[in-house]
Amino acid sequence: MVDISQKVKQIVEEYIEPGYYFAINRGRQYGKNTTLYQLEKYLQDQYMIISISFEGADDLFDSRENFVRGFAQLVTKELENESLDANVIEQWNHYEEDELTFQNLGDKISRLCTDSDKEIILLIDEVDKSSSNQIFLSFLSLLRDKYLDREKGKENFFHNVILTGVYDIKNLKLKIRPDAEHRYNSPWNIAESFDVDMSFLPKEIATMLEEYEADYKYGMDIDKLSNEIYAYTSGYPYLVSQICKLLDESV
Helix, strand or coil, rough: CCCHHHHHHHHHHHCCCCCEEEEEEECCCCCCHHHHHHHHHHHHCCEEEEEEEECCCCHHHCCHHHHHHHHHHHHHHHHHHCCHHHHHHHHHHHCCHHHHCHHHHHHHHHHHHHHHCEEEEEECHHHHHHHCCHHHHHHHHHHHHHHHHHCCCCCCCCCCEEEEEEHHHHHCEECCCCCCCCCCCCHHHCCCCCCCCCCCCHHHHHHHHHHHHHCHHHHHHHHHHHHHHHHHHHCCCHHHHHHHHHHHHCC
């Protein structure tokens, strides 16, 4: 495996510690999930990590009520893995049918963040599955408003929100009311631009080759080979993995 610890540390120092909200948008098989997994491992002792996915959750966006109920249930599964007081989880799970509103959801999140001993990071994968849905845009509006309130010191909320997907949700068409004109003004405009290079540089490719060489002792020129692989792949993680797989199988 390529050692991406320096990328993880960069994300922590430049985005996590300052409390930024941001999105990681990269093509398929570009290492988003691997990076998030390593990031969770790095942060799990200091923060509570709530990691959910919108993959296959189309019915979540059928109505406001479905979203609030479904989002709460997704979060519950994560909370049950944490050493939270049972009363905190019970309070999170309790809601009346007339409380299935975004306002109520925001208040529940604020209360959860207040009751938690650790600051909470929310990770949502596959956010662009329903990114043009009005319900999703309303959810982004909630995150934006609460983020601004948090910055003003008015209330507790998620320390970080990290959204991942293929497409940049900053470029979504926003339509507040059914009769309103579309505007390119995503509620995610409070987010920091994510500028970490997730491609594999030659020195990072070399970490994988060094491990391989330690096992098989072929006497390879690691510096030359890592630069050659980079030249062929531009560091695209999937291509790096595939070319190394082919090299291994052809030996």
